Amino acid sequence: MDAAAVRRRNLSAVLELVHLRRGVTRADLTRALGLNRSTIGDLVAVLAEHGWVDERDDAPRAGVGRPSPRVVPRDARLVAAINPEVDVIDVALVSLGGELVARRRVPLSEPPSVDRAIELITATVRDLAATQPESEVVAAGVAVPGLVRHDDGHVRLAPRLGWREQPLAAPLAAALGVPVAAANDAHLGSRAEQAFGAGIGARTMLYLNGGPSGIGGGLVVDGRPMDGAAGYAGELGHASVDPNGPLCACGATGCLEALVPRAALAAAVGLEHPDDDTLESALLTAIVAENDDGPVHEEVARQLRWLAIALRGAVNLLNPERIVLGGHLAALWRAADRDQRASLLAQALPVNAADATIEVAALGSQRLLVGAAELAWDGLIADPLGAETTDAASAVGVSA
Ligand SMILES: [Zn+2]
Known part of the structure; x- marks a missing residue:
């Protein structure tokens, strides 16, 4: 060298x-x-x-x-972190060290097309950048609820957004004027928890993310993120847990995410599109207020039973030391009683589960944005002086 x-x-x-x-x-x-x-x-x-x-x-x-x-x-440089969902586009500016310095959630009445998402993201990043005049936005990362090719940020399939074979990173980079990378949302949640949250120090970790678009997974093997051959590993949301179960958005039947939907948990507590924090506090309040055989208890117990079946396969395959639950799966864990918590690993081979602990995502509702920011920082941290070519003219314009 x-x-x-x-x-x-x-x-x-x-x-x-x-x-x-x-x-x-x-x-x-x-x-x-x-x-x-x-x-x-x-x-x-x-x-x-x-x-x-x-x-x-x-x-x-x-x-x-x-x-x-x-x-x-130093906060002189920031990255934009973006998580487009079916009901909201979540955008933040994130500093080195993974701190959110500005955030805006843009509510949607229907799932956005890629073009509409790029329009909304560009306007929102410019608005947020204008609130941070001392800093410049030098890159962006997108956490996509779907399958994303890691080489070029091309969306292969995001079923609930209705995105199929759509370039995303390249047109968004053209609109923002900075480098953009995109990856699967659960992979990025996993990276965020590994860097700053419940996954610090874990050599073998399974991260499960429950969001409005379904359930995704991220894996850490030998202390490193395990993406698979092209970026699609960890899709535990599509593990078959009931061969006679309902049709899933992926086309198969009885997938974990079809049986453990966030919307059913939200409906049980009378909410329509809650953010993670609102859903969790409503669920915990309802569990305390309700009798043990009430409808909220029933839905929680039902979802935990399916989750335990999925974890049986995952734990036997991976022998993890840590399992981290994010989004509505974190809410589900917090709502579970001691026996229900113990039951989640009870079906796995005892030796495979012996070293595993289950924890909730420590970064809460910030996890996907912090993970998207990690993706954006990658190239800059790999070559800090290469950033010199990114002068003020190529940072996100606030007047455009
Ligand atoms: Zn499926």
Whole structure:
């Protein structure tokens, strides 16, 4: 590897740690990366000079001597994170370190076409960018409830949005004027939880995302996201749990997502298009207020029984150490009693389930946007000085 490639790799490694830990001391960087103090000092200075980080002397003093300065992300650059759904388009600007600095949910009366979605996304990103005049939006990531080819962000199939074989990343990049990447929403929820949430440190993880468009999955194997050959792995929502069950949007019968729909849970508590937080609090309130044989208890128990069958297959296949539930599956878990929780892994082979814990997504309703932002940051963190070619003229215009 030549000297320039080594330097690029080291700059990337420093920036990635600052991002994932939302700030880190020089001493920790030296330890984590195995580089000497003067090399770390030089790399941090270069990143600061190019607008990526700041140094602060606010680290707690450890022992005698000067405290090690803390290297923190700078908000000069932001990425746009987008999650188009059947009933809402959720858009946020996200800083390095995965913090949402601005967010807007655009309600929809019907599922949008790709063209309509691009129009709404472009207008919303420009509006949000105008609220952050000190920063520039330099890239965007889209979390799509469907199958997305990871090479070029082309949507193969998003059944409930009605999108089939539609380019998305390329036309959105043309509209926004910045690089755009797109991927499956559950894969990105999994990435977000692995980076900043309930999946930190997990080597083998199954993430299940319950959303208005159905149930998706993300896998972490050997500490890395497992996308499959072209980006479509983890579709546990289409695991067959009842051969005699209802028809699914995918064309098969008795899929998990056809039997465990978010809409049925929302209907049980009298809501139509709630966001995740509203659904969860309504469900918990109803469970407390209702008798054990009431309709809300019944729907929760019914959905948990189907989920346990799907987890039997997944746990036997993967032998996970962590299972993370997001969206309405997180609400379902919170509404479950102790016996119901235990029953979720009871059908798997005991040795395969022995190391598995079930947790709810720690990032809550932000998880898909944080994951979409991770996708947008990828290219920039891989080559921080490559961002120099993204000058103000090519950032999202606020006056256009
Ligand atoms: Zn299906």
